Amino acid sequence: MWTERYRIPEYLFGTEPNDFLKEQAHHISGKEILCIGDGEGRNGVWLAMQGFRVCSLDMAETGLIKAVELAQKNNVKLTILLADLESYDLGVGQWDAVVSIFCHTPGLVRQKIHKALSQALLPKGVFILEAYTPDQLNKGTGGPSKAEMMMNAKELKTELSGLEILTLCEKDRVIQEGLAHNGLSSVVQCVAVKNN
Numbered sequence: 001m002w003t004e005r006y007r008i009p010e011y012l013f014g015t016e017p018n019d020f021l022k023e024q025a026h027h028i029s030g031k032e033i034l035c036i037g038d039g040e041g042r043n044g045v046w047l048a049m050q051g052f053r054v055c056s057l058d059m060a061e062t063g064l065i066k067a068v069e070l071a072q073k074n075n076v077k078l079t080i081l082l083a084d085l086e087s088y089d090l091g092v093g094q095w096d097a098v099v100s101i102f103c104h105t106p107g108l109v110r111q112k113i114h115k116a117l118s119q120a121l122l123p124k125g126v127f128i129l130e131a132y133t134p135d136q137l138n139k140g141t142g143g144p145s146k147a148e149m150m151m152n153a154k155e156l157k158t159e160l161s162g163l164e165i166l167t168l169c170e171k172d173r174v175i176q177e178g179l180a181h182n183g184l185s186s187v188v189q190c191v192a193v194k195n196n
C-alpha cells in the first residue's frame, strides 16, 4: 500500500518535520539515530540537518527514494534501510535514539519493536513517538482505518516498561503535514529513556 501511495510527485506528509519530534529532539544526546517507518524521510532528513547520523528505515522503496532526494536537496547524508519491522532486528546497544512518527503496524509487530528498545538503545538513549490513537477513527484527518493499527498510552506504558517514561500523554491537536495529515487529530505522544 505505502509503495503505491508514495508514487506521487508531492511528499505525502510534506517535507517539514513532525512538530512533536522537533519539540522533543533536545533529549537526544548521542549521534546515532534510527527512524523507523520514516517514509519519505522528512523527519530523518531534519534530524540529519541537526547534525545527527540518521538511518531511515522503511519497507516502501518508493518512500526511501524520495528520502534520499530530500537529503540531497538539503545537503545532508542519510543512510536508508529497506526493511520490514516485522523481521528487522534493532540490535544491541546500537542507537542513541529511535524515532517512531506515525509508524503504524499491527499490534504484534509494534509490541516486538517496543520490547526490543531496552536492548537496542545505548545508555541514555531515547525513544520518541507520536502516533494516532483509536479516537482518531472517523475523524477523516489522517491515519489508519483500523483500530488494531493504532495505540494508546496504556498499551505504550506496558510495552515500554524497560525504559523510564519522561512524557506519555494522549491529546487532540491540529496537525498539518502535507496532503495526508490535516486537521484536528487524536494522538499519543511519548518520550522514554534508557536509564539502566
Ligand SMILES: C[S@@+](CC[C@H](N)C(=O)[O-])C[C@H]1O[C@@H](n2cnc3c(N)ncnc32)[C@H](O)[C@@H]1O
Binding pocket: 002, 003, 013, 018, 036, 037, 038, 039, 040, 041, 042, 043, 057, 058, 059, 060, 063, 083, 084, 085, 086, 100, 101, 102, 103, 104, 105, 109
Ligand atoms: C503514516 S506513514 C509515516 C511516515 C513517516 N514516519 C512520516 O511521519 O512522514 C507510515 C510509514 O510506516 C511504514 N511502515 C509500516 N509498516 C512497516 C513495517 N512493517 N516495516 C517498515 N516500515 C513500515 C510505511 O511504509 C510508511 O512509510
